[in-house]
Amino acid sequence: MEKRIYNFSAGPAILPEDVLKEAQEDLFVLPGVGMSILEISHRSKKFDEIHAAAKNDLKTLFNLSDDYQLLFLQGGASLQFSMVPLNLMPPKNKADYIVTGTWSKKAVKEAKRVGAVNIAATTESENFKRIPKPEEIKLDPDAAYVHFTSNNTIFGTEWQNEPETGNVPLICDASSDILSRKINVNKYGLIYAGAQKNMGPSGVTFVIIRKDLIARSGDSLHTMLSYKTHAENDSLYNTPSVFGIYIIGLIAKWMLKNGGVDAMSKLNTEKAQLLYKCLDESAGYYKGHADKDSRSNMNITWRLPSEDLEKKLISEATKAGFDGLKGHRSVGGLRASIYNAFPKKGVEDLVEFLNDFKTKNA
Amino acid sequence: MEKRIYNFSAGPAILPEDVLKEAQEDLFVLPGVGMSILEISHRSKKFDEIHAAAKNDLKTLFNLSDDYQLLFLQGGASLQFSMVPLNLMPPKNKADYIVTGTWSKKAVKEAKRVGAVNIAATTESENFKRIPKPEEIKLDPDAAYVHFTSNNTIFGTEWQNEPETGNVPLICDASSDILSRKINVNKYGLIYAGAQKNMGPSGVTFVIIRKDLIARSGDSLHTMLSYKTHAENDSLYNTPSVFGIYIIGLIAKWMLKNGGVDAMSKLNTEKAQLLYKCLDESAGYYKGHADKDSRSNMNITWRLPSEDLEKKLISEATKAGFDGLKGHRSVGGLRASIYNAFPKKGVEDLVEFLNDFKTKNA
Numbered sequence: 001m002e003k004r005i006y007n008f009s010a011g012p013a014i015l016p017e018d019v020l021k022e023a024q025e026d027l028f029v030l031p032g033v034g035m036s037i038l039e040i041s042h043r044s045k046k047f048d049e050i051h052a053a054a055k056n057d058l059k060t061l062f063n064l065s066d067d068y069q070l071l072f073l074q075g076g077a078s079l080q081f082s083m084v085p086l087n088l089m090p091p092k093n094k095a096d097y098i099v100t101g102t103w104s105k106k107a108v109k110e111a112k113r114v115g116a117v118n119i120a121a122t123t124e125s126e127n128f129k130r131i132p133k134p135e136e137i138k139l140d141p142d143a144a145y146v147h148f149t150s151n152n153t154i155f156g157t158e159w160q161n162e163p164e165t166g167n168v169p170l171i172c173d174a175s176s177d178i179l180s181r182k183i184n185v186n187k188y189g190l191i192y193a194g195a196q197k198n199m200g201p202s203g204v205t206f207v208i209i210r211k212d213l214i215a216r217s218g219d220s221l222h223t224m225l226s227y228k229t230h231a232e233n234d235s236l237y238n239t240p241s242v243f244g245i246y247i248i249g250l251i252a253k254w255m256l257k258n259g260g261v262d263a264m265s266k267l268n269t270e271k272a273q274l275l276y277k278c279l280d281e282s283a284g285y286y287k288g289h290a291d292k293d294s295r296s297n298m299n300i301t302w303r304l305p306s307e308d309l310e311k312k313l314i315s316e317a318t319k320a321g322f323d324g325l326k327g328h329r330s331v332g333g334l335r336a337s338i339y340n341a342f343p344k345k346g347v348e349d350l351v352e353f354l355n356d357f358k359t360k361n362a
Numbered sequence: 363m364e365k366r367i368y369n370f371s372a373g374p375a376i377l378p379e380d381v382l383k384e385a386q387e388d389l390f391v392l393p394g395v396g397m398s399i400l401e402i403s404h405r406s407k408k409f410d411e412i413h414a415a416a417k418n419d420l421k422t423l424f425n426l427s428d429d430y431q432l433l434f435l436q437g438g439a440s441l442q443f444s445m446v447p448l449n450l451m452p453p454k455n456k457a458d459y460i461v462t463g464t465w466s467k468k469a470v471k472e473a474k475r476v477g478a479v480n481i482a483a484t485t486e487s488e489n490f491k492r493i494p495k496p497e498e499i500k501l502d503p504d505a506a507y508v509h510f511t512s513n514n515t516i517f518g519t520e521w522q523n524e525p526e527t528g529n530v531p532l533i534c535d536a537s538s539d540i541l542s543r544k545i546n547v548n549k550y551g552l553i554y555a556g557a558q559k560n561m562g563p564s565g566v567t568f569v570i571i572r573k574d575l576i577a578r579s580g581d582s583l584h585t586m587l588s589y590k591t592h593a594e595n596d597s598l599y600n601t602p603s604v605f606g607i608y609i610i611g612l613i614a615k616w617m618l619k620n621g622g623v624d625a626m627s628k629l630n631t632e633k634a635q636l637l638y639k640c641l642d643e644s645a646g647y648y649k650g651h652a653d654k655d656s657r658s659n660m661n662i663t664w665r666l667p668s669e670d671l672e673k674k675l676i677s678e679a680t681k682a683g684f685d686g687l688k689g690h691r692s693v694g695g696l697r698a699s700i701y702n703a704f705p706k707k708g709v710e711d712l713v714e715f716l717n718d719f720k721t722k723n724a
Contacts (some may be wrong), residue, residue, distance in 0.1 A: 001392060002391040003391070004391055004393075004396050004397060005396030005397060006463070007397045009401070009406075012402060012403055012601065014397070014401050015401055015636070018402065020389060020390050020398050023389060024386055024390050025387055027382060028366075028382050028383060028386050028678065029365070029366055030363040030381075031364060033365065034365060034366050034367035035369045035376070038377055038562075038609065039369055039371070039374055039376050039377055040374060041372070041373070041686065042564065073435045074436035074441075074565060075436045075441075075586055076586075076601055077600075078585070078586050079436075079437075079586045081585075082584040082585070082586060082587070109585070110585060112585055113582065113584060130379030177724060195602075200400075201400040201603075201605050202404065202604045202605070203436060203565045203601075203602070203603030203604070203605065203606055204561040204565070210624075214517075223439045223440070223444070223468075223471070224440050224444060224474055237440070238440035238556075239373070239438055239556060239558055239564045239565075240439045241376065241563075241564055241566070241603065243565065244562070244565055244603075306697065312527075321396070323396070323397070
């Protein structure tokens with residue numbers, strides 16, 4: 001078997017090896033079914049079981065109350081940028097958006113097609129190096145909802161606690177840190193995430209919606225764009241990504257087997273701290289982009305003294321089996337994405353590599 | 363390894379065994395990449411290669427001219443029911459729809475949210491047992507487009523030739539017979555298909571669009587609902603279903619290796635004829651739903667003298683390893699879906715089973 005390398009990609013991203021092995025073993029024939037998971041009907045008994053188990057395990061992981069419903073959709077967070085305002089903005093036709101990066105801005109762009117957007121706070125003038133402070137956030141108590149992005153892959157920032165919005169429903173794009181740490185879902189109206197970081201392969205969008213909000217979906221909405229359609233049909237109005245839901249189910253099981261969200265959270269903090277400590281102790285050679293109080297546990301972003309050194313480091317790292325470290329052009333430099341499935345050993349090896357590189361090139 | 367059974371499911375459906383085996387072998391580590399296909403970035407060099415090869419092989423299979431562009435989207439045919447009118451109906455705001463079954467009706471429902479729908483023909487009063495005759499189709503020469511469904515999975519009917527629409531763009535939902543037979547794409551403005559029958563797993567929507575039609579997409583459209591977005595970004599505006607596109611690529615290669623569309627078409631006709639012959643020679647014991655001149659090569663639908671006998675047959679067939687034969691409730695009885703990957707041997711075995719059942723139960 002070919003050797004696997006360290007995959008620091010921002011997403012699609014590394015998945016648990018145990019899950020990949022199980023999926024591989026069963027890909028040709030799903031045990032007891034006589035056909036592949038790629039071939040079974042989404043109306044079959046076997047898929048019902050897979051779907052129900054995935055939902056059940058996710059409910060356990062999120063400690064979800066019956067006030068909420070889980071949905072598996074398609075189109076990624078990018079389609080949610082439209083579905084959220086189309087479904088939830090009327091009849092007030094105004095909503096608050098907190099802008100902390102590229103993805104928040106894209107969400108704003110679509111929301112403006114539906115109604116009035118109030119930018120409740122933004123850190124764009126500081127190249128999104130930090131999350132706004134509570135006192136900087138100007139919320140409209142009459143807004144249809146408040147939208148924020150919990151983790152910003154490009155800039156490497158993450159909300160340490162969600163904004164307090166009182167009775168106004170809180171909507172979160174949690175694509176890049178979902179299931180990486182404990183959250184109190186009861187504080188949220190709706191959470192959405194492209195699955196392709198902590199949850200599964202690309203091509204599935206995960207949504208948690210508070211059931212009372214489903215009533216907001218108007219009858220004039222196109223059928224596939226209505227949360228009501230998908231909620232009433234338990235994500236099976238049309239053919240879902242059967243394989244994607246299957247993999248999400250395997251990952252949920254893997255998480256439960258490995259201590260659930262608490263264990264992931266502890267490990268994620270340990271991994272991130274290892275890397276941040278390396279940056280902080282480099283005497284400014286490695287300079288983190290994010291302010292310390294806004295640092296992400298999922299995506300660590302930093303610069304070197306020059307672009308030439310950054311190129312050299314990336315090139316040598318790639319040769320040494322550390323893949324996907326090039327930062328997004330909006331920040332430059334380097335980015336290490338270390339999602340749930342990324343092994344601590346990989347971070348330790350990267351830290352050793354970085355210390356070594358600094359010694360040779362400082 | 364567990365035994366595989368005969369999968370007559372209408373979709374998701376049977377896929378080529380060679381493709382399943384290749385995907386299985388490479389699932390843990392994609393050769394030369396060091397990570398799984400489920401983990402690679404959609405911006406990676408490897409995915410570029412996979413994507414380019416899939417497009418290239420599909421262009422060959424469709425004998426596509428440079429006037430057309432291929433897109434890999436999400437949301438299934440059901441989202442296309444909305445995207446087609448949202449993008450292509452303005453500024454005329456009227457279109458012709460030919461209604462030949464449940465899926466056509468769903469397309470009409472969404473189109474009516476956008477503009478005026480002229481039902482150019484329908485065979486609903488005959489429970490969709492046939493395709494309309496050319497002289498029955500009343501087209502508006504000023505329509506924005508004409509929409510039809512080339513194959514009707516539920517009723518087992520299929521257009522033998524597409525309708526002639528002159529200069530009005532022809533739009534086709536080809537979800538259930540795409541790549542099963544040769545078509546002249548130059549007669550079409552846009553063809554769409556959920557991949558989960560002849561093309562791949564569920565979760566990918568395949569679109570062929572004539573490039574001049576892309577200009578119709580208005581700037582006020584939500585970004586993810588605009589063909590222009592996806593065309594300008596070569597299907598990579600957001601993260602696509604990487605695994606789905608990979609499997610579609612493997613299937614395209616498998617088709618080319620096995621004689622392309624012509625060979626598939628010949629084989630599909632042979633398979634369907636075997637089964638229709640069995641029905642026709644049963645002296646009315648097996649009664650086909652579709653009129654002879656409207657019969658589908660993909661989905662064969664038939665009834666037995668009583669519902670009790672139908673239940674008995676399905677139960678015995680399932681035990682004998684023929685899965686998924688229960689007909690849709692709109693028609694009742696039985697349905698055998700025999701897409702490209704379905705082996706001729708499986709049809710021969712089913713015919714033998716049907717003849718045997720008739721002998722014992724007539």
